[in-house]
Amino acid sequence: MPxxxxxxxxxxxxVDLLSSLPRPAEKGVRWTKPQxxxxxxxxxxxxxxxxxxxxxxxxxxxxxxxxxGPAISRLGRNIVCISAEGLDExxxxxxxxxxxxGEPPDPRPFRGHVTxxxxxxxxxxxxxxxPFSATFAADRVExxxxxLAADGPRHVTRLVxxxxxxxx
Numbered sequence: 477m478p479x480x481x482x483x484x485x486x487x488x489x490x491v492d493l494l495s496s497l498p499r500p501a502e503k504g505v506r507w508t509k510p511q512x513x514x515x516x517x518x519x520x521x522x523x524x525x526x527x528x529x530x531x532x533x534x535x536x537x538x539x540x541x542x543x544x545g546p547a548i549s550r551l552g553r554n555i556v557c558i559s560a561e562g563l564d565e566x567x568x569x570x571x572x573x574x575x576x577x578g579e580p581p582d583p584r585p586f587r588g589h590v591t592x593x594x595x596x597x598x599x600x601x602x603x604x605x606x607p608f609s610a611t612f613a614a615d616r617v618e619x620x621x622x623x624l625a626a627d628g629p630r631h632v633t634r635l636v637x638x639x640x641x642x643x644x
Contacts, residue, residue, distance in 0.1 A: 504599025
C-alpha cells in the first residue's frame with residue numbers, strides 16, 4: 477500500500493520567498509527540500525490511492541486564505557517550521573471526508589505549518605525567530621504519495637482536488 481497524505485501545496489512565489497531564508501549548516505539540523513514544502517492537512521498512512529481519491533473527489537470545501545508566519549519557530553523538539561493559519565476549516569473537511577480510510581484522524585487540534593527542518597539529538601537551530609510573512613489562496617488540495625528512498629522521500633501527487641471559489 478502506498479503511504480499517503482493530503483496537503484495544500486505552496487505557490488511558486490511562496491516557495492521562492494522561503495528559499496531566500498538562511499539555511500546554515502548546523503549539527504543535527506536536516507533541512508527539507510523546497511519540493512517537499514506544503515501544509516499537511518491529514519496523514520493517511522498506508523492507504524489505497526483509489527479509496528483516498530473516492531473520498532476526496534467530492535470534497536465539500538471552499539478556498540482558504542493562508543497566512544504564513546510571523547516567524548520561523550519550533551514545533552515540539554524536532555521540527556523547525558513556519559506556522560500556517562487559516563486552514564482549520566479545510567483540515568476539518570478533509571478529516572470528515574477521509575475519516576473511514578487510512579490511519580484514524582489525529583485527535584489533537586490541527587496545527588498548520590510548513591516543515592523547514594528536522595532536528596536530531598535536541599539540536600538547536602539558529603534561524604528560529606527569523607521573521608517571515610506571506611499570504612496565499614489555497615485553491616486546491618492534493619493527495620500525495622510519499623515514496624521512501626535511500627536519498628530521502630520523493631513526493632508524487634496522485635490527485636488534485638480544486639476547491640470552490642468562496643473563501644473560508
